[in-house]
């Protein structure tokens with residue numbers, strides 16, 4: 001049995017009765033929606049046409065929201081309905097990033113994720129969903145897609161139907177009859193400053209449609225006349241989490257590699273401060289992760305009700321093990337247990353790489369955000385850890401009396417990290433874009449509202465300044481001054497980068 005929906009656009013009159021019936025039936029609060037009717041318009045007066053597009057959860061057979069949910073709060077019922085259990089939800093918002101259809105929102109009272117659940121409580125007693133009952137045109141058809149005698153199965157078999165974003169591989173069970181391609185594709189739509197009945201609050205979201213190569217899209221004549229959007233789920237805490245994680249993992253990584261290779265020796269910096277930085281910054285990372293939850297008091301569900309398919313869960317385990325090994329390294333170093341310390345340093349290297357890199361797999365599960373699906377993300381995260389770790393060690397090395405030679409060695413590691421970071425960033429921005437969603441995001445970064453921060457915060461402060469200062473550190477003195485400035489500039493530039501990377505990645509509308 002596989003329940004699904006057909007929306008018959010030949011019949012829809014855009015009356016919003018489905019939206020209001022859903023709100024009433026499910027007590028959906030003001031400002032959030034389980035279903036809504038998007039309007040797009042095409043053509044030039046007098047030859048214009050308005051398209052209606054009923055939007056909601058697609059009850060995907062291969063639902064990325066279920067995969068990413070760390071506590072199994074989202075699940076697929078045996079009848080194919082994708083339902084949720086708000087008592088398990090910790091409010092991490094990863095499902096909102098995973099859903100390519102903008103179907104989920106955070107309930108402003110419960111502080112947990114919610115969405116269309118096909119009115120499962122009605123289905124369980126033999127009733128149809130409220131939107132189906134209320135539609136005056138019978139434009140919404142619900143039923144079992146596996147039952148060949150059902151109306152929905154007949155429609156899907158005999159009518160030309162379309163689904164939204166089939167390339168995402170989610171196998172949606174929401175089918176549209178007579179849907180306009182541009183009306184189903186947010187990237188192909190142009191947004192104006194106002195909608196039919198009101199102003200649009202100014203934000204960073206792109207206004208012009210573009211193709212995958214970044215050029216203006218001829219299909220972009222579809223103007224959005226009425227729409228609903230849920231706010232960006234992740235903000236400054238997630239950006240800062242990436243930054244602190246890079247510092248914590250990178251400091252242990254660089255110190256362990258350089259110390260075990262015999263390139264550095266200063267006890268206070270590379271044996272004591274390095275694991276201390278790792279412990280403190282991984283702790284800060286964990287605090288930021290918990291603070292970003294809408295239900296932070298439930299963070300322990302990650303351990304007690306884990307979804308083994310979610311990289312949010314594995315990330316928590318990796319950070320925990322890495323933090324523990326770094327702590328033991330610190331204890332061994334403080335106790336003068338050289339052999340144990342070296343073993344723990346060696347153990348810390350793969351764990352630091354895992355801590356830095358697992359986020360690529362987590363963001364990869366955010367299937368709705370195509371910009372984050374880049375295959376360059378894993379090496380980019382490793383490069384960031386090298387930059388942040390070397391920079392932190394430089395600052396501590398200056399303060400703790402590392403020799404000029406050691407500061408120069410770490411400064412070279414910083415330069416290597418910065419060059420790697422810059423090359424990968426160039427490849428990300430200048431390389432071929434996978435689709436129009438990515439092209440739009442890159443345009444926001446390079447020619448949109450993020451351009452000043454990218455130019456001055458990232459390129460100038462985070463790349464050019466550290467490289468010049470590292471060159472000065474290596475070639476002339478006083479080493480401690482140039483090294484400290486190089487490290488500070490690199491850390492500041494990296495934070496700016498995390499901030500715009502997280503924000504821009506969420507700006508292209510999903511619906």
Ligand code: SF4
Pocket residue numbers: 056057058059060063064065066082098099100101102103104115170
């Ligand atoms: Fe619904 Fe989105 Fe989950 Fe698909 S991914 S089942 S549309 S919430």
